[in-house]
Structure formats: C-alpha cells, structure tokens
Amino acid sequence: MTRFTLAAATALLLAAGPVIAQTTPPQAPTQRTTPQQTPAQAPVSNPAPGSQEWLRLRGESYSAAPEVEQDPAEVAETIRLNAAIAARNAAAERREIEGTAAWQAEDARWRAETARLETQRAQWEADAAAAEAARLRYERERAAWAAEVAACQRSPRSCVSRSPGY
DSSP states (O other), X not given: OHXXXXXXXXXXXXXXXXXXXXXXXXXXXXXXXXXXXXXXXXOOOOOOTTSHHHHHHTTOOOOOOOGGGSOHHHHHHHHHHHHHHHHHHHHHHHHHHHHHHHHHHHHHHHHHHHHHHHHHHHHHHHHHHHHHHHHHHHHHHHHHHHHHHHHHHHSSSOOOOOOOOO
C-alpha cells in the first residue's frame, strides 16, 4: 500500500506542477492612487501629419538636412535607388496585369469549354431519351402485332395480317 501511495502522490505532483508554476504570488502594491490623486496627463494635441511634433509623438526623430548640406553623391544614389524601386514596382504591376489578363482569358476559355460540354451532355441525354422512347414504341407495336398474329392463328377464319411496319 505504501508503494501505491507514493506513486499516487508523485503522479499528483507531476500533474499539478505546471499549474503551480503558472501561479504568480501576490505583488505588493507599489503606489496607491485614490480618486482624488490622478496622475498628471499630457495635454492632448493634434499636430499636423508630417510635422516635427507629429514625428516626435510617434518616436521618430528624422529631419532632413537643408539641401546645401546634403551630399550630392548620396542624393544621386538615393535618386538611383528610388528609380530602381519605381522600375521594379512598375514591372511587378505589369506582370500582375498580364497575369490577371491571362487568368481571365483562361477562365473564359474554361467557361466556354464547360458550356460546350454541358450542351453536348444535354444533347446526348435528349438523344438517349428519344432512343429509349422509340425502343419502347417498337416493343409495344411488336407485341400488338404478335398478339394479332396469334389471334389469327387461333381463329378458324382467314386473317389478313398487317405488318408492323418492317
């Protein structure tokens, strides 16, 4: 019995381990604020987008140097890089337009082919139904003719038999 108790206690501790590890002990309050004491809030302002204040509020500190202080090689490199990015974007847009046009053409071809096959299937079904109706009509006419022939053969008088049409 002692072994079982030890095994049960070990299993219980293993199962409860993650729960105990996730429980956080109570924290001592660092500072209590009463309804009368509210922390000072910064005045709400709506700076114009792109202004230095607007950038500062978003954590950005970029400010362009005046043109006379800019390095001409760096400006030329920036212009070259921007032109390359614009060219890549234009090429990507062209590829996207071409891909969309190709997809639309393929989609139209698929829809036309699907419509053609559906029409062909409907025609086949109509033909099959007409053939089945003709077969049933033939069997009825053949049965009627056979019954007429049998009746003539049983009667002592002479019968003029009609052919079923073949």
